Amino acid sequence: MFNFKGFKLNKIKYYINITLFMLKIGRFNTLKVVKKTPQGLYLDSDRGEILLPNKYIPQGTTIGSKVEVFIYSDSEDRLIATTLKPYAQEGEFACLQVKEVTKMGAFMEWGLEKDLFVPIKEQHKPMAVGEKHVVRVCLDLRTDRLLGVAKLGSFLEKDTSNLQIGEEVHLLVYEFTTLGIMCIVNNLYAGMLYKNEVFKELTIGEKIKGYVKNIREEDGKIDLSLRKEGFEGIKDQSEIILKNLQQNGGFLPYGDNSSPEEIKKQFQMSKKTFKRLIGNLYKQGKIVILEHGIRLKA
Missing domain, CATH: 1.10.10.10 (Winged helix-like DNA-binding domain superfamily/Winged helix DNA-binding domain)
Structure with a gap:
C-alpha cells in the first residue's frame, strides 16, 4: 500500500526539497542522449540514465542529441522518459476524467500511457468512472510517484493582498455548492461565483475570464463576477x-x-x-x- 505522508508537506519544505534535484520529475526536462539499446535511447541525468522507449524517439535523434522529455515513474517505479504531453505537470491543476475505480483509489486519464492515481484519502468525494474532477498533480518525494490530489484547499493561497477589486482574473471551475460555483483564481486562490449572478451554464474544468468583485476583510475570501462592475x-x-x-x-x-x-x-x-x-x-x-x-x- 502506498504511504502518502511524503507529499503532505508544508509548501516551503516541499519546494526546498524539489529543487534539490536538477532532474524535475513530473515536468519536462531537456536531456542528452548517451546510449542506444534495442529498447530505446538512454538519457543522461543526475539521477542516472533514463530510458526513452523507441516509440517516443523523435525522428533524427542520435547519440549526443538533446531531447525535451517528460519524466515520470513507470508501473515498476523506474524513472522513464516520454515525449507525450500530459494534461498537467507536477504542481499544476487540471480537470481529468476518471477511467477506473478500485478500493485504493481512482485512476484518471491524463495523456500518458500510465494513468494518474488519486488515492481515496485525497478525494474530496468518492469518484466514479466517467466523472470529471479538478486535481492537483503532486510528487511523493519518497517514492518519486506522481499522484493526483482532489482536496485542493492546502494548495490555495490564503493571502489575497496581491489581488485588487475589479481586477480581471483567470478562473478554473472546480466545484458546485449550494451557494454558487467555486473557482481557482489565477492558479493560486479560491473564489466563488454566486448562483444568482451567473446567467450561463458552466461545467467542472471550464476555464473562463472573470473579475474580483469583493475581497472580504474578515476572512480574505474572494467573491467573483463574470462581468465588470x-x-x-x-x-x-x-x-x-x-x-x-x-x-x-x-x-x-x-x-x-x-x-x-x-x-x-x-x-x-x-x-x-x-x-x-x-x-x-x-x-x-x-x-x-x-x-x-x-x-x-x-
Whole structure:
C-alpha cells in the first residue's frame, strides 16, 4: 500500500526539497542522449540514465542529441522518459476524467500511457468512472510517484493582498455548492461565483475570464463576477445586446413580455439588467423599443 505522508508537506519544505534535484520529475526536462539499446535511447541525468522507449524517439535523434522529455515513474517505479504531453505537470491543476475505480483509489486519464492515481484519502468525494474532477498533480518525494490530489484547499493561497477589486482574473471551475460555483483564481486562490449572478451554464474544468468583485476583510475570501462592475460593465453588456441585434437583422423579439429564462438564454443576464440596459440604449438613441421587441435605430 502506498504511504502518502511524503507529499503532505508544508509548501516551503516541499519546494526546498524539489529543487534539490536538477532532474524535475513530473515536468519536462531537456536531456542528452548517451546510449542506444534495442529498447530505446538512454538519457543522461543526475539521477542516472533514463530510458526513452523507441516509440517516443523523435525522428533524427542520435547519440549526443538533446531531447525535451517528460519524466515520470513507470508501473515498476523506474524513472522513464516520454515525449507525450500530459494534461498537467507536477504542481499544476487540471480537470481529468476518471477511467477506473478500485478500493485504493481512482485512476484518471491524463495523456500518458500510465494513468494518474488519486488515492481515496485525497478525494474530496468518492469518484466514479466517467466523472470529471479538478486535481492537483503532486510528487511523493519518497517514492518519486506522481499522484493526483482532489482536496485542493492546502494548495490555495490564503493571502489575497496581491489581488485588487475589479481586477480581471483567470478562473478554473472546480466545484458546485449550494451557494454558487467555486473557482481557482489565477492558479493560486479560491473564489466563488454566486448562483444568482451567473446567467450561463458552466461545467467542472471550464476555464473562463472573470473579475474580483469583493475581497472580504474578515476572512480574505474572494467573491467573483463574470462581468465588470460599474460603467465598463454596463458598456460591455450593452454591446452584447447591440451585437445580438446586428446578427439578427436589426430586430429581436425580446422585451417586457419576455420571460426571465428567455432573456438569460439569449443574453446571459437577468431580465432586470436587460430592461435597464435597453432603457439606456433607447435614451442614447441606439434602439427603438417596440411592443413585441427591440430594433436598431436607423
